[in-house]
Amino acid sequence: MPLQSRIDALTRIRHRLAEFPQAVALVSFLAVFLFFSFAADNFLTSVAISNILSFTSILGIIVVGVAMLMIAGEFDLSVGSTFAVASFVFALTMNAGLPPFPAMVIAVLVSALLGAVNGLVVIRTGIPSFITTLGTMLAYRGIARAIGGGDFAKYIKTKPVLFSILNGPIEPLNRLFQPVANFRVSILWFILIAGIMSYILMQTQFGNWVFATGGNPGAALAQGVPVKRVKLIAFTLTGLLTGIASVMQFAQRTSVDPLRGGGWELIAVAASVIGGVQLTGGVGTIFGACVGILLLQMLEQGLVLMGISVQVFRAVAGLILMLSVILNTFLSRPT
Amino acid sequence: MSDHRHSTPIVRMEGIVKRFGTITALDGVDFDVYSHEVVGLLGDNGAGKSTLIKCLTGVHTPEEGQIIFEGQPVRISSPREARALGIECCYQDLALVNQMSIVRNFYLGRELVRRLGPLHWLDIREMNRQTCEALRDIGIVIRSPSEKVGSLSGGERQSIAIGRAKHFGAKLLILDEPTSALSVAETRKVLAYTQAAKERGLGVIFITHNVHHVYQVADRFAILRHGKLVGTYEKGEVTEEDIADLITGERER
Numbered sequence: 001m002p003l004q005s006r007i008d009a010l011t012r013i014r015h016r017l018a019e020f021p022q023a024v025a026l027v028s029f030l031a032v033f034l035f036f037s038f039a040a041d042n043f044l045t046s047v048a049i050s051n052i053l054s055f056t057s058i059l060g061i062i063v064v065g066v067a068m069l070m071i072a073g074e075f076d077l078s079v080g081s082t083f084a085v086a087s088f089v090f091a092l093t094m095n096a097g098l099p100p101f102p103a104m105v106i107a108v109l110v111s112a113l114l115g116a117v118n119g120l121v122v123i124r125t126g127i128p129s130f131i132t133t134l135g136t137m138l139a140y141r142g143i144a145r146a147i148g149g150g151d152f153a154k155y156i157k158t159k160p161v162l163f164s165i166l167n168g169p170i171e172p173l174n175r176l177f178q179p180v181a182n183f184r185v186s187i188l189w190f191i192l193i194a195g196i197m198s199y200i201l202m203q204t205q206f207g208n209w210v211f212a213t214g215g216n217p218g219a220a221l222a223q224g225v226p227v228k229r230v231k232l233i234a235f236t237l238t239g240l241l242t243g244i245a246s247v248m249q250f251a252q253r254t255s256v257d258p259l260r261g262g263g264w265e266l267i268a269v270a271a272s273v274i275g276g277v278q279l280t281g282g283v284g285t286i287f288g289a290c291v292g293i294l295l296l297q298m299l300e301q302g303l304v305l306m307g308i309s310v311q312v313f314r315a316v317a318g319l320i321l322m323l324s325v326i327l328n329t330f331l332s333r334p335t
Numbered sequence: 336m337s338d339h340r341h342s343t344p345i346v347r348m349e350g351i352v353k354r355f356g357t358i359t360a361l362d363g364v365d366f367d368v369y370s371h372e373v374v375g376l377l378g379d380n381g382a383g384k385s386t387l388i389k390c391l392t393g394v395h396t397p398e399e400g401q402i403i404f405e406g407q408p409v410r411i412s413s414p415r416e417a418r419a420l421g422i423e424c425c426y427q428d429l430a431l432v433n434q435m436s437i438v439r440n441f442y443l444g445r446e447l448v449r450r451l452g453p454l455h456w457l458d459i460r461e462m463n464r465q466t467c468e469a470l471r472d473i474g475i476v477i478r479s480p481s482e483k484v485g486s487l488s489g490g491e492r493q494s495i496a497i498g499r500a501k502h503f504g505a506k507l508l509i510l511d512e513p514t515s516a517l518s519v520a521e522t523r524k525v526l527a528y529t530q531a532a533k534e535r536g537l538g539v540i541f542i543t544h545n546v547h548h549v550y551q552v553a554d555r556f557a558i559l560r561h562g563k564l565v566g567t568y569e570k571g572e573v574t575e576e577d578i579a580d581l582i583t584g585e586r587e588r
Contacts, residue, residue, distance in 0.1 A: 199456075203456040203457050205455070205457065208443065211434065212432045212443050215432035215435055216429070216434075218426070218429040219430055221414055221429075222414050223443040223444035225444050282432065282434035283434050
């Protein structure tokens with residue numbers, strides 16, 4: 001029957017595509033990219049592109065952690081608050097007279113600790129991470145407000161070399177463009193971190209355990225995978241990466257306000273889901289999640305360039321999120 | 336009774352008691368398995384089958400009683416320890432991770448790793464090769480080791496779990512409801528793999544509700560009811576109907 005064979009062929013293509021969870025993200029990315037290339041005059045310029053990449057890199061480092069954690073079957077809604085705490089710790093320790101490098105180490109370690117607390121609560125109490133980290137999202141935000149006295153924290157001395165290493169402009173590259181572009185070092189850190197995490201997930205034993213823990217914790221446990229330890233490490237890594245993103249952003253802006261990072265937890269989840277990471281765990285790629293966050297940042301900047309209200313961004317982002325989920329669900333549906 | 340049972344059993348569980356709060360899930364159960372045999376572990380829902388097996392695989396620790404593995408008393412306090420002894424479980428839903436490939440499932444928890452200084456990475460090529468070889472050895476042909484387990488049929492999944500257990504030198508294979516939800520043809524295959532495992536010298540515990548399936552492959556039947564062992568019977572001693580009656584308690588022997 002020709003019709004039947006055509007349906008079979010389509011099903012086979014669908015299954016092939018389902019093997020690549022990032023496929024939907026790539027297609028949507030290209031579509032949005034092409035749209036802005038035509039619709040926004042100043043979109044295909046070095047300034048716009050470099051801005052998008054620089055913005056993406058900070059959030060992207062958080063997304064790398066969040067996506068990995070979601071593959072392990074858990075959520076972290078507290079990353080936005082953790083981000084704020086890390087920036088405040090960085091600022092306040094430096095203002096208290098600590099040199100930048102130890103201050104940075106402390107800020108990142110505090111972040112990792114906050115992530116570890118999330119993990120410990122989840123594995124000890126069995127409370128779903130969605131609820132646990134909803135709680136710590138509020139709690140950590142409170143910590144950020146408390147240590148900052150509810151006010152801004154600024155670093156007013158001259159920028160140390162560390163700041164340029166963390167997130168300075170890449171001058172030799174920027175000067176190649178006319179007008180001068182805004183490529184920043186954070187882009188390189190982001191690519192490096194995403195690459196390392198991809199490698200860990202796809203090529204190491206720990207990565208295999210992350211997928212197994214998220215896919216079927218019972219089976220993983222039965223095969224001797226220390227499921228709780230894997231989750232604890234995943235939570236801690238997410239906190240650590242959030243801290244790294246935070247000190248990087250602070251190195252550029254040299255100030256932090258108490259609301260910093262608010263809402264990013266959901267953007268990070270949205271980027272991961274658009275990139276093909278499944279909410280139920282066990283499926284996804286870092287590459288896909290990175291395309292997801294790049295897509296969202298491109299969307300926001302593109303709409304700004306078109307002179308369209310930022311409010312529209314949320315509507316379009318929500319639409320793309322739902323379309324991606326529907327498409328991904330369709331692709332991975334069993335025959 | 337066959338001759339091999341004059342030797343020491345692979346595992347002997349003696350007087351196992353397991354309580355959950357005020358509920359006594361297992362009340363002094365004795366149970367043993369020898370090599371070269373399939374023991375059917377039967378009982379109604381809540382009779383204590385899975386609790387007994389979880390005591391053996393280190394998921395639960397019994398309050399009383401002891402477990403003797405190959406003549407040595409042992410304490411099994413984690414699935415990892417159970418596996419180190421050579422006890423392998425093929426749970427229906429807990430055997431494989433559907434979202435992962437055959438080879439990643441096959442080596443889950445004991446991945447082959449290459450090292451260079453502090454770096455290490457999975458030796459996927461070697462794992463692919465050995466997975467195909469191991470499965471072919473026991474008559475299982477797969478399309479590709481990188482195929483997702485979720486796209487396989489229930490019987491294929493069971494066979495991969497059994498193949499994995501054999502490959503990693505299991506002495507005792509625990510099959511939990513291996514034939515439920517399988518087609519007739521697939522059930523036949525799984526029963527054949529069970530038979531093959533026994534012929535290779537493994538001891539097999541076959542947990543099921545389905546008297547008909549277990550009757551075809553088991554040498555002995557251990558029947559649990561309300562956390563107590565009703566009895567252990569040789570295949571020749573009882574008919575399928577007898578077993579069904581013993582499970583429900585309509586008859587006592």
